[in-house]
Amino acid sequence: MTAKHVEDELAYVRGGIGGDLDTVLVFNLLRTHSYLTPFLDADLRRNQLTAAQFNTLLLLRKAGADGLLMGEIGQKLVVTKSNVTGLVDRLERQGLVERAEHSDRRATIVRLTDAGAALLDRTTPRHAELLAELTGGLDDQEKETLIRLLTKLRRELRFRHGRRV
Numbered sequence: 001m002t003a004k005h006v007e008d009e010l011a012y013v014r015g016g017i018g019g020d021l022d023t024v025l026v027f028n029l030l031r032t033h034s035y036l037t038p039f040l041d042a043d044l045r046r047n048q049l050t051a052a053q054f055n056t057l058l059l060l061r062k063a064g065a066d067g068l069l070m071g072e073i074g075q076k077l078v079v080t081k082s083n084v085t086g087l088v089d090r091l092e093r094q095g096l097v098e099r100a101e102h103s104d105r106r107a108t109i110v111r112l113t114d115a116g117a118a119l120l121d122r123t124t125p126r127h128a129e130l131l132a133e134l135t136g137g138l139d140d141q142e143k144e145t146l147i148r149l150l151t152k153l154r155r156e157l158r159f160r161h162g163r164r165v
Contacts, residue, residue: 036134043130047123048094052077052087054127057120060097060112067100067111091116 044054059076060068068076074084088110091097096116100109112120135143 039130039134043127044123047119049119049123052079052083053091053096054123056087056091057096057112057116058124060110061117061120063112065111067109069102070108070110073110 040051044051049057055077056073059073070084070088071081073088074081077084079087088097088099092099094115096113096119097110098113100111102109138146
């Protein structure tokens with residue numbers, strides 16, 4: 001995208017919603033999300049997964065054989081306890097995760113099953129290709145800058161709402 005296109009886009013957005021920089025920024029974040037989501041959702045649906053389910057499987061793979069407590073999954077995904085319960089229920093019905101007892105009977109450990117690991121092995125390469133395709137308009141330095149800025153914004157938002165990263 002050329003500098004002229006960027007200016008045209010900014011002028012279009014500012015003309016529609018106003019020139020306030022904060023408004024333009026948030027509008028662009030939401031607009032970008034609305035463009036990315038259908039592509040990501042369609043890719044995951046081919047494997048009968050939602051984004052939350054896929055992210056849960058990725059978290060559990062990273063956790064290894066120890067698995068994660070349900071509360072830890074909720075914290076890492078930033079969802080409520082009831083959402084985690086429903087999410088894990090669906091993944092368990094698909095045979096992708098299993099629950100295990102914890103020494104504290106109030107807590108439950110969730111682990112990735114062999115079927116869950118196999119599904120990730122099959123889906124992750126294609127998903128990575130899709131992500132590379134979707135972000136192909138940015139060079140590595142731009143990607144790193146955007147990651148840093150979005151992380152900074154997200155941490156500030158979590159801090160303001162009582163959640164630290």
